[in-house]
Amino acid sequence: MERRTFLNLSSLAAASMLLPFGRAIAAEELVSTMPVAAKKALADVALNAATKAGASYADVRIGRYLNQFITTRDLNVENVANTESAGVGVRVIVNGAYGFAATSDMSNDGIANAARQAVAIAKANARLQTEPVQLAPVKGVGEVSWSTPYTKDWRTVPIAEKTDMLIAANKAGMEGGANFMRTMLFQVNQQKYFASTDGSYIDQDVHRLWAPLSATAVDKATGKFRSRDGLSSPVGKGYEYFDARPEHKIKAAGGVATLYTETYDIVEDARAAGRDAKRKLTAKSVQPGKYDLMLSPEHLWLTIHENVGHPTELDRVLGYEANYAGTSFATVDKLKSKSFKYGAPIVNIFADKTTPGSLGAIGYDDEGVKTKRWDIIKDGILVNFQATRDQAHIIGEKESHGCSYADGWNTVQFQRMPNVSLAPGKARLTPDEMVKGIKKGIYIIGDGSFSIDQQRYNSQFGGQLFFEIKDGKIGQMLEDVAYQSNTQEFWGGCSAICDERDWRMGGSFFDGKGQPPQISIVSHGSSTARFNGINVINTARKIG
Secondary structure, three states: OOOHHHHOOOOHHHHHOOOOOOEEOOHHHHHOOOOHHHHHHHHHHHHHHHHHOOOOEEEEEEEEEEEEEEEEEOOEEEEEEEEEEEEEEEEEEEOOEEEEEEEOOOOHHHHHHHHHHHHHHHHHHHOOOOOOOOOOOOOOOEEEEEEOOOOOOHHHOOHHHHHHHHHHHHHHHHHHOOOEEEEEEEEEEEEEEEEEOOOEEEEEEEEEEEOOEEEEEEOOOOOOEEEEEOOOOOEEOOHHHHOOOHHHEEEOHHHOOEEEOOOOOHHHHHHHHHHHHHHHOOOEEOOOEEEEEEEOHHHHHHHHHHHHHHHHEHHHHOOOOOOOOOOOOOOHHHHHHOOOEOOOOOOOEEEEOOOOEOOOOOOEOOOOOEOOEEEEEEOOEEOOOEOOOOOHHHHOOOOOOOOEEOOOOOOOOEEOOOEEEEOOOOOOOOHHHHHHOOOEEEEEEOOOOEEEOOOOOEEEEOOOEEEEEEOOEEEEEEEOEEEEEEHHHHHHOEEEEOOHHHOEEEEEEEEEEOOOOEEEEEEEEEOOEEEEEEEEEEOOOOOO
């Protein structure tokens, strides 16, 4: 499966197939939990069995992964699914090599057998490994817990209330001008327990939501159709995310779209999506050329993800990971030079797993490392990568960055992208003020299709909505727009960033990596930003 499948939010049906489903359960079963004391007892069985069999290090992850997925089309509910997947994964180091095994048999014997199997695998791996695994130190934290902050548990909200909300959104979209509407609701609860021979027993309760939608308008005379996807962000929040209030709404520049921050009004976004999809039927096709681009956070998150997030994953940098569009142009020597210009001096990009409400927010990663924030690009210069415990020493770091993650209890944890975000501008600047300084430009809202080369250097990005900017004013809607650039040219052309009042996050539920593939969830924040002199192409296909 191609990487773009994970991130193309317009491919809603394909995305629904990627959820880590387990067995189907009744909605009432979603709210049950396992006592922490029982988890600790099971973890100790695994740790004791692993060390007795010869492991110098061991960690165990006890997971219960719950999902509720709802899909609707037009005025009909198409599907409601509740799923559960539960089990135990054990990772060990023996003779300097990793071993991993997992089991859904959560009896003492089942878990002990998995630990011994992990040890046997590590011993076999050690015969082939040329250098021993070197873990950055982690101090055991004892027994601690962490939970996503929320006020309304999605598991307790009646399904009828959720389907009513989605159908209301579809109805509003069709009233706005769409001929067809589709809305979905992804709801995730990960109950994760981690323990290790370092002395940590960490219980975490993670909640995430996403409500993608798509509106399609058709010109029945010509058969031409155009679509506009929703502008919501997937979030690490409770169901209160849908309790939209007027004070949480903000306007995009020129009033061309209504966007949402703390909460999300799916009905109003659907209505706007229907209206926008219909407008796109008569939009002017773009004239190719050089433009100053004004990129909204709802668009820019994907560009950040592809040409900053992935190329600064240390396993890609080292060539250890080459699936889903390759390795990285940002090699270790460029970091060590301390002068590699990734972008303009105003570009500051940081990684973190602590921002409240973000998809990546969690207290501890899947190696028991307390999460934090750190700089990747400082004043335009590449200053760091993303590293796990066994990678930190390679770049001279004394500790892990806390970005190890596995998408299930039965998959091994490895380096995954944290939230990677563009810091807001330091000077006070609003989107409306930014527009005034642009003579010839295009304002892009929402993410679209993309293409990027094997080293994350040359790329092309589309979007959802495009508006002409002429002599400091937002004008007519455009279509068939995509921009092309290499990573350094693009970020080097960043000439202005709006301040923190405009900063917000987008993100993905389906970031794919690895072989066999795993899916992770990640957010990317920014304010609206301007990029000068970027090449824009016309993507319309001319026949005949």
